[in-house]
Amino acid sequence: MKNFWKYFDKLTFIVLITTTVFGIFLIYSASYTTDTSYFNKQIAWFAISLICFFLVFKIKTETLFRWRLTIFIVLLACLSILLLAGIITSGVRSWFRIGFMSIQFSEFIKIPLALIIAKIMAKNRLITLKPFLKIILAIAIPFGMIMLQPDLGTAFILTAFFMVLVFLKRIKFSILLVTILLMIGGSFLAWNYILKPYQKNRIISFMNPEKYSRSTGYQSIQSKIAIGSGGLVGKGYLKGSQSQYKFLPTRHTDFVVAVLGEELGFTGISFLFFLFFILFYRQFNIRTQTDEEFYFVYLFNGLILFQFSINVLMSIGLLPILGIPLPFVSYGGSSLLAFFIGEAIIFKIKINAYINEF
């Protein structure tokens, strides 16, 4: 136990706590005029996340890898029940309600998925057709189910795993070529048959936000105005006119960066980036005991990096509005909990590497 605390990454843990608390303050500013329950709920979820963080610590990494498929299937079953219930009541919902909290199962799927893919990656020196199809299938099933909810953003995030795969592993060239062709074809089909008109509008208006400034491009422009008007030090906490007078849409989730940029300015933004930079630096530069652990670390942190980038780029109008929250900062209890669980596994992996050496 002495070693345990010795090798526990205290700096990264402080960064995580700081980021989340910082986020809670931003959520308060974004929502206190309309609904203070977001603030209270996020605090409750933060407490739950901390408890779960240490609970997951108790579990051995091998155990998690062993149970990966079971967890995966259980979560998929939960998602299916939600979908079926939704079809029956003809109002699709993506969450279960327990007391005053609601749980979004789709947020947790990324943990077993990362475990599964990490395992496949560790097993195969070269990704041939069979492991490749396994990975694609593992991503495609939850992806499809989440798309049906429909939750474009959460589903889209899962493609981060595929990018990490391409980045880290050698894949047979022919497979890669076919995949790229299929993706082009798939997006063509999606555009014509799957995407809802409002989703298409978001993408169209992204290309030309000024033209759609009164409709869909509005959100993107208002976010940019909020950030730009913040200047060097911002308009002051709780004093941003764009957020307080509700010109910013979904301030507590997708556009929390805009609230930050407006109220605390470039200084606040720099502080947030500093926190994330430390997080990524500490979590990517690690030694691991096994390959599967290494791949898990890269898959999961890759996903955080991907989600962070998309959210921030979206808030300054460099990407279309996809409804993707900022990890650890945006409101969303299930998301926060899932990230803390994932980070708990990575913290554990880091300790494993040292304890094995001694």
Added chain:
Amino acid sequence: MYTDKKILSQKKTKIIAIMTNIMVILLFTFLLFNFWDIQIIKHHHFKLLSQKNIFREIEIKAPRGIIVDRNQTILAENKLDFSLFIFKENIKNLQETIEKAHLITGLDQQSIKNRMGKYEHSRASIRILLKKNLSLKEVVYIQSRALEFLEFEIEIEPTRTYPFQQHASHILGYVSEISSMELKLNENQNYKPGDEIGKSGIEKQYEHFIRGKKGTQVVIKDSFGRIQKQVSEKKPEIGSKIILTIDIELQKYIEDILKPHKGCIGVVELPSGEILSLVSKPNFNPEKFTTLIETKDWNTLINDPEKPLHNKFTQGLYSPGSVFKIVMALGGLQEKIITHSTRTFCSGSTWIYNRTFHCWTSFGHGLMNLTDALKNSCNIYFYTLGKKMDINTIDKYARLLGLGKKTRIGLPNEKSGLVPSPAWKASQLNQKWFPGETISVSIGGGLLNVTPAQILQLISTVALKGNLPQLHLIRGIENRGKIIGKFQPRFNKIPVEKKYFDAVIRGLFKVVNDNGTGRAAAVPGLDICGKTGTQQIISKENPDYRRLRKLKRFTPHSWFASFAPRNNPRYAVVVFVEHGGDAGEVAAPIAARIYKKLFQP
């Protein structure tokens, strides 16, 4: 536990980590660069945009200045009213808004649509006034649904009100929403669509003084367009107070007398030239125009064939008829064509320029001097005089006595009338002057036409023996208790000798007091002088004359122009009754009733 063979070497993981670090550093550099660009370099631009989002400047309507009569009785003032506005920028779906507006106000959808259409090209932050005079029920209905009716706003605003309703309507005029034409005409005067402007009467003539100064209010609005708080306010300033020369009690009295008829009456105080009463019938209720889209009342007023908005006193053009004989007499005397004792024989008709001209009585008046000719209104006397004077001399004296040009009494759209001359006819109608026309003009007919205001000015000039007074309706203008304008009586000396006026007045006195045509105007104890005029609409030569005369539209107009007392005159009164019939029977008795009231102890 370690079944998996390690395929990653330490070296390989290091390369991956370094590559990842480079990517992360590049990403953060890129992000910081972009945020620097937006937050620091383009800060000013976005700051302005964020201010544009929340700040709204709202104009506050200024109350119009009040209008009072000579005794400070209020004739036009402002009452506070609930007005319904639509914030243009808060409209999400125009059709939905129109339906909601219909639901709230009961106005029909088409007229709401038309109203909104006017503001199609206005800036987005404008407020569109939809309805005034909201009932309490309507106010409660809207307020209780504030969230649903985001685009609607209720404001308490001053609305013009006229305590005497239709009385003095032609003097006061009315106010209504500014038209696009008026907006163009009054550019740079800070008018906006939806503002009120004086459309006629004093309200129009003195608009510049009455309108006051608008206030402004800067408010913060949220993204739904709801006002969150007020940042600053500049209070509006009430317009100047207009003090009229009118006596509203007299005005009401005279309006009642004229009620059965159509026509107009003007009463002026002498020698000041202050108009005490100015009545034109039919009249209208100016309050009908202050409500916005009450199309029914509006159209009734605009399209009424009797033209209640038309002020007959300053805008009606009529032949003066025998009243013009005053001008003839003065001209003839001054030019020494006749003297007061020159006599002409009237046999009932005469032969001039190869045509028979009739007197109004076929029996004839016998031998007439000027006094008798005026008293009996003998046409033959003035035909003969007209022939001797010729048209250019008649023209000269008509103009000297104020005919053919505006009296500048102080009401908008006044007509100047027409004094015809050969030169005028040649240039305007491209026709030759016929000598016979001179004979018609001699008794106030032919192409000659005048406004009743000009006749009031003419008879006042006679009463003042050659001093043509400036008739006027306002005594002064007051701004916040300070007098900023005061009217001083002004006169125009007419180059006609005083003794000739005396000669004419002798005749006019007899018209009323010596069994003349105006005997019905006589009031015991008062020296009233006057002249009747019965202006035929159709010629007596018309074979159907007797039958047609009975039809209202062919019944002659009746005039009575008068003043009293004979020495040191205090009042002049002109009565004009449209299709009234014989002047002595219709117009003269009306004047008598007015004099009785005027000289009431």
